[in-house]
Amino acid sequence: MSDDDDPESKTEEASEKKRGDALERGNTAVSRDVPIIGGFIAFLMYMSYVLSSVGPRFVEQLSLMLGNSGSLLLRNGGDAYNYSGYVAREMANFLGPTLLLFMGFGIVSSFVQGMPRVVFDRIMPDLSRLSPAKGWARIFSVSGLVNLLKAVGKIAIVSGAVAFSMRVDMDLIIDAMKVEPSQVPGLASRLVIHLTTVVCIAAGLMAMADVAWVRFKWNRDLRMSKQEIKDEVKQSEGDAFIKSRIRSVAQSRARKRMIANVPKATMVIANPTHYAIALRYVREEGGAPLVVAKGTDLIALKIREVAEQHKIPVFEKKELVRAMYEHVEVDRMIPADFFRPIAELIHFLNGGDKKTGPRQAA
DSSP: OOTTTOGGGOOBOOOHHHHHHHHHTTOOOOOTHHHHHHHHHHHHHIIIIIHHHHHHHHHHHHHHHHHTGGGOOOOSHHHHHHHHHHHHHHHHHHHHHHHHHHHHHHHHHHHHTOOOOOOHHHHSOOGGGGOHHHHHHHHTSHHHHHHHHHHHHHHHHHHHHHHHHHHHTHHHHHHHTTSOGGGHHHHHHHHHHHHHHHHHHHHHHHHHHHHHHHHHHHHHHTOBOHHHHHHHHHHHHOOHHHHHHHHHHHHHHHHHHHHHHGGGOSEEEEOSSSEEEEEEOOGGGOSSOEEEEEEETHHHHHHHHHHHHTTOOEEEOHHHHHHHHTTOOTTSBOOGGGHHHHHHHHHHHTTOOOSSOTTOOO
């Protein structure tokens, strides 16, 4: 069994990349209980506020229409159309706020758990999902057993909440049998609101527990083995050998280009073998001396060799070249700190002081 198939080897928390890939595939930590509690809260608000404001008007208009049904004139299709439009408007005024309320809470409950994503792979037809064998395997799997126990627990908790609410409101239920019929809707509304409130509290606690469980399970399922982490790092950053090879090739090409530019230099300063810096200074070009090439050891020897082949003056200035080496860059002018010593060498090349030979050591 490989590490990928062995759950015990997955001891490391999932990387951000793996979490992102899971979200892109539609694998999200979403609890199905959150939309349910959203529906319960929407129903509670409907019973507590919406029904009390739009319900009486709807009942009044409906009673008025039914009470005067004998006097309604239905002489032609136009009259029937007008009455139908009237009923439709009243129904819309009664049901519209309800639909908006439930839709609003449904959308909010989805956004609470995370930004919804459209994953076309999840909605594409997949005939393998119709396999009875795979269906039975899902039902009788560990995950299926956990879902069954969760469902049984939810039913038990909600049933207990309903029984508790009925027991508390037993006196109100008995009084509802004795009051006038006109008072029954008000008492029934109070009972329903109280019952819905208790169920909302129970469902809310279950939803919180289910969210915690779903997130724990999601993180656990996404855990990675140490080998998976290494492979991911290698994939994201590139193979170390390949990167080293690419870097080596790039450095080799840069060195070749630099050596090819040495003939453009007007002087080279070096110590005998370890350091060499090739400079170019032409008064007509303007600016400070430009670093054409620099190198140590074998590169330094190669710079001196090319310079000697092209009869470029080489000055052996040990202290100067060592001081300059870490502060100069190829294809850039030298810093101002080195203007004076380099100017002396340029002055010599231009026929100045003849007492210092071109190869005199510092």
